[in-house]
Amino acid sequence: MSAPRDKLGRPIVVVTGMGVVTSLGAGKTDNWTRLTAGESGIRTVTRFPIDGLKTNMAGTVDFVTVEPFSSTGLTERLAAMATEEALEQADIGGKADFPGPLFLAVAPVEVEWPQRLELGRAVGRTEFDYGDMLHVSGGGRFTAYHRRFMFGSVASYLAEKFGTKGSPISLSTACASGATAIQLGVEAIRRGEADAALCVGADGSVNPEAMVRFSLLSALSTQNDPPRAASKPFSKNRDGFVMAEGAGAMVLESYESAMARGAKILGVVAGCGELTDSFHRTRSSPDGKPIIGCMRKTLADAGLEPEQIDHINAHGTATPENDKMEYNTTAVVFGDHLPKIPVSSNKSMVGHTISAAGAVEAVFSLLTLEHQRIPPTINYEIPDPSILFDVVGNTARDAKVTAVMSNSFGFGGQNASLILTREPL
Amino acid sequence: MTEPKSAGAKEVWITGIGIVSSLGEGLDAHWDALNEKKINVDDKRFAPHIVHPLAPVSFDAQIPKKGDQRQMEAWQRIGTYAAGLALDSAGVKGNKEILARMDMIVAAGGGERDIAVDAAILNADAKGNSGPGFLNERLMNDLRPTLFLAQLSNLLAGNIAIVHGVCGTSRTFMGEEAASIDAARIALARIESGQSDIALVGAAHNGERMDLLILYEFGDFNLTDKFAPVWQREDKSGFALGSAGCFLVLESREHAEARGAKPYAKLTKVVADLAQRKQPGAVTRSLEALWPKLGVGNSGSLITGATGAEPVTSDEKAFLRQHPGFAIRATGTMFGHTLETQFPLGLALAALSISRGALFPPNDPTGLEVEKADSPDQIVVVGAGHWQGEGMALVEAIK
Structure with missing residues (x-):
């Protein structure tokens, strides 16, 4: 029998292990329970003094501590926790002997x-x-x-701890980083360079200067009280995103290799796409063409028509501009089919895990496929009348989900999308 | 990790090179400087630390809008400038059709500080004037809102997209020297496999930064007191940070031929690994393990980004001594250590040497580097990071 290939003749890339840590908890079970219950992980920051800050809440991961504390140290710990969970599920390679490369999405590192x-x-x-x-x-x-405080330090630690092969790649595409890490893994497997890849996104960077930087760009919600209500994707009274910490990890394998070793297949990364916006450092091109192009490239890469997507895990940051732009562009891509697609933003509950977001949300997308249940967008009390998504507001919804598009858009014109399916389509 | 090249792998040409450094800007200026054995160091400004400062550059030539220049810290300006030179050199500057589908992989550091703001906060702290909210208040009031983006790693790529219109894909790799080895490796693999036709790859570094000197001083990596060529630092090891930007345009032979582009050389292989540097000689063994993957003979030319820091430089020397047929050139002597930029610089100088039909002369009183009279048709480029990461590439003449 010939090796299973996708519509474009490339090796099919499947997911055989996943791990996740967010402000809602550690592990898939805890996260899924709380996510589908509509709980918020956003709380008033206690890690450092908040006097003088306009925004004083975040989705910090307070149940994990590192000594001595640094954001990079916390990032490393979160990445390791998510990876351990993913490797345990995938049951691949020996101890500290992962049979493939590491692609790590991580925040830029500097002395703190x-x-x-x-x-x-x-x-x-x-x-x-x-x-x-x-x-x-x-x-x-x-x-x-x-x-x-070397940029490569987190990847170096993970490469040694988990025995990944070759030169580990640390990358940043801002808020799209986690999706880019998965995309690099998919590409390596499609090229036949590797049978397996470890793709991780991690971010532990809620610290005073990071909060101030986003605050000075007026990107953060200032609705501090109560913290759980701050992140309001697609709502009329949304006023910015909420910084958050977390990590998502995925073991990717070629379908052939996963089948050969009898691994349980959790889902398929059917398509990835990216397209750069050269309009402005922080704002999207007003015509939305780069985002539209990004989604269309991703559909083409997956060999799917818009009508085959039945859920969108939105970037949904809750900034006034993002959500509006995301709706306008998605409406162009999906046209008449859009009202039939339930849309939700995990960021309403876990906040924006920045460098980790693409990976965390890809894990949640696969859990959505597994459970046939879409996590809600909480704080959806006053819908924005100009955003006509079928938002899964406030309570989780059971639905038939076969293909999820997960979107990530970041500063610097970074746009990346993934399409995840339960089975090869 | 690198498998034998699959049948049907596309040939990849280097069709554009952009360099700006302490030696000047552009290919002719660099070729002349290398042949004149020019070295530009400043041992006063950060004394006793030594740096290779950026040569005077008119940024307007590649970044015409002052507003854009103001949105960037120095390393972003250096990189955006060098990227523009590379696009010019490849003949694709302003070609919207190509730029709109061009891949970009940038190896970036970042994190430039506002030294004055930091110093004021630290002095107040030392005087005991810092209550619980002091840091927050000072940062909220004193940080320039635009500084964040001007120092953010992926915004070098962002600025190249904005200024030059490179907007197919945009990926930023981080992780010091290894980041740019991997950038070249992934770009090559994508083009060879048909995932991409054309890519802009490179990096930029501002070596004239007090905060970076501090970071490397933590590990005692800086060269101090007196400049010496890289191979002559056995008694007093260290690197002298250098400012430089270097970008390459890589493209498939078919794509280059279809648009009539003139190549400098072809990029045949890029391989990389991460040795756990816990035992003496780990880097020597890592480089030895990579060497056979290039498939080169017993003699030729080799350009290395050896840093001058220890123990990695001695380890690399041990590796080089096992290949005595190769004429060696260390870019660190002339350019200083430019971290992420060192490997693209090596690739650029290899391609330049091949296109000019000569390897530039040695610049080494220890005798490790020897004259090479004949025209090189293969040049190996080596990079061993100051603390981690090893890689090499093969640049060849086009037959």
């Missing part, structure tokens, strides 16, 4: 304030500049911070 303050205090004076700090940086006192 606790460490910068520590360095400043090490100068031992009250008037000093960066040059004085440079003077006390060497000599072994801060050696661990070199590795900690």
Whole structure:
């Protein structure tokens, strides 16, 4: 028998393991229970002082702690937790011997304030500049911070811990990063370079400066009270996204290789697509063409017609611009079929896990296919009359779901979409 | 991980090269500088640290809108500029049809700080003037709102899309030296397999940053006091950060021929690995394991991004000594260490050397680098990251 191929003659890429951590909890079971119950993981930040911040809530993962604390350290821990769950489910390779490459979506790394303050205090004076700090940086006192704040450090840790093969790739396509990590894995398997790939998205970067940066761009919701009601995708009174932490991990394999080892197949990554918007650093092209093109490329890559999509896991950040643009572009792509597609945004409950979002939402999309149940978009009390999606508002909905489109759009004109199915179509 | 090339793999040409560095901008300026053995270091500005500062550049030539320039920190400007040079060199600048479907893989760092804002906060903290909300208030009041995007890693690609219109796909790889080895590896694999026809690949680095010097000083990686060529740093190891941007246009032979593009060379192989550097000689073994995948003979030319930091440079030297038939050139001596940019720079200089029919002269008093008289038809490019990541590529003349 010839190897199973997709409509374009490429190896079919299936998912055989998944793991997830969000502010709702660790693991698929906890997350799915809470997600479909419409619970929110958004809470007032307690990790650091919130005085003076316009936005003081986030979807922090407070049940995971790392010592000494750094956002990069937390990211690493979250990525490892999600990966452990995915590998346990996939039951692939030996211990610390994953038989394929690692693609990791991760936030850009930099020295953080606790460490910068520590360095400043090490100068031992009250008037000093960066040059004085440079003077006390060497000599072994801060050696661990070199590795900690290398961009490749999280991937390096995961590659060693899980024994992935080759050079691990750390990537950022802003809010689309998690989807891009999956796309890189799919492409490697389609090229025949690998039979399996580990694709992870992780983000633990709720810290003061990160919140301030998004705040200064007026991107965050300021509806702090109550925190659980802050993230309102597709609502008329939405006012921004809510920063959040989490990780999603997927073991991808060629269908052939998964079948050969008798692995349980959780779903298929039927298509991926991306298209860059060159209009503006943070805003979408007003005609929406890059997003429309991204979704159409993804449908073409999956060999599917718009009518074959029966659920959209929306980017749905709850910023005024994103949700409006997402509706307008989706309406162009799906036309008359759009009213028949239930749409939901996981970000109403877990917040925007930024670099992890594409991976976290791909895991939730596959759980939706598994359970034939669509998680709700909570806080959907005042629908935006200009957004005519069939929003799965406030309570989960049972539905026949065969193919899910998961969308991710990010700063820097990054657009990426995935199509996930239960079976090869 | 790299399998033998599948039958039907497309030949990939390097049809565009853009370089800006401490030695100048453009191919002629770099070729002349390399032949004159020019080195441009500044040992005063960050004394005792040494850097290779960016040569004077008129950014307007590639980034015409001042508004765009203001939205970028230095590394983004350097990269956007070099990307423009590469597109010009490939003859695709302004070709909307091609740019709209061009892939882009950028290897990026990022994180440029507002040094003055940081210093004010740190000084207040040292004076005990920092209550619980102090950091938040200072950041809310003092950070420029545009700084975030100007230092955000994927916004180098974003700016290249905005300024030059490269908007097929856009991926940013991170992770120091290895990021650009992987960028070249993935771009090559995508074109070879027909997943893509044409790609812009490269990186940019601003080495004149106090915050970066601090980051590398944590690990005692910086070269201080006195400049020495990379191979002559055995007594006092370290790298001198360099400012540079380098981008390449890679495309399938069919695509290049169909539009009548003139190639510099072809990119035949890119391989990479991650050694766990826990035992002495791990990098030597990693490079030795990659070497046979290139399929080269016993002699030829080799351009390395060796950093001058230890122990990796000694490990790499041990590897190089096992291939005595190769004429070696270390870009670190002339350009400094440009992190993500070092590997594309090696690829660019390999392609340039092949297209000019000569390897540029050695610049090494230790004798590791030797003269090479004949015209190179194969050049190996090697990269071993200062703390992790190893890779190599083969650049060849087009027959």
